Amino acid sequence: MEKENIVMSWSGGKDSSYALYQLQKEGKYNVKYLLTNIFKPNKRVSMHGVPETLIKKQAESLGIPLVKLYLEEKTHDEYDVKMKQILLKFKEEGITKVAFGDIFLEDLKEYREKRLSEVEMTAIFPLWKKKTDQLSQSFIKEGFKTHICSIDTSKIPKNLIGVDYSFSFLNQLPKEIDPCGENGEFHSFCYDGPIFKYQIPFKKNKIVEKTYKHDNNEYHYLFSDISYTNI
Secondary structure, eight states, rough: OOOEEEEEEEOOOOOOOHHHHHHHHOSSEEEEEEEEEEEEETTBTTTTTBBBHHHHHHHHHHTEEEEEEEEESOOHHHHHHHHHHHHHHHHHOOEEEEEOOSSSHHHHHHHHHHHHHTOOEEEOTTTTOOOOHHHHHHHHHOOOEEEEEEEEESSOOOTTTTTTHHHHHHHOTTTOOOOTTTTTTTTEEEESSSSSOOOOOEEEEEEEEEEEEEEEEEEEEEEEEEEOOOO
16 A cells, blocks of 8 residues: 655654654655755754754655755744745645644644645644653663754753753753653754664754843753764
8 A cells, every 4th residue: 555645844853753753663654755944044943053954964864855944034924924835835746744743732733733724734743642751761762862952041951952862861851841842941953763874973063052032031042053074
């Protein structure tokens, strides 16, 4: 029986990696494309801070074509318009489903489903409602290697930026923090694991601190500036 072609929403982090892994194990779908949002001014994945070059290297190691959605501004309106355009192109190829790595955020799930329904497409959530403490343990045990590339310093100790997502990392997280960072407490870059043909080589450069203002509040983040290395 021929597998149905779908698109995988791809941030390059652990959740999208593990969702792809689950899809491949299930064997029901063929992930024809990875879809990644890139902030065009700095050519990086928003909130993750991972450069476009590393996302491209991930796709090459996975053996799945990468489709990039370039954003000029970080606004919902721009995202909605450009996403709809790309989804319609997928539909022209007969693709009607997009997979996401979301785990339990109901509002985000509803938002994705609503946007897809506007173009008569549906969403797949391979990790939905799975217990994040179990997911985090399984992810590490099954051989995935992931770099912590972004943290919210109001929630995560500063010493946890630029380290690997490991049992040691999990043990150092404050008890109130979700072990999968589902509430945006941290973001990651997956560079090896059972879904990859080979490990993506990268180097750590410096730690960058950034402050964002939203609704009269300030948010402080640390980013691990990483780049591709062919050594």
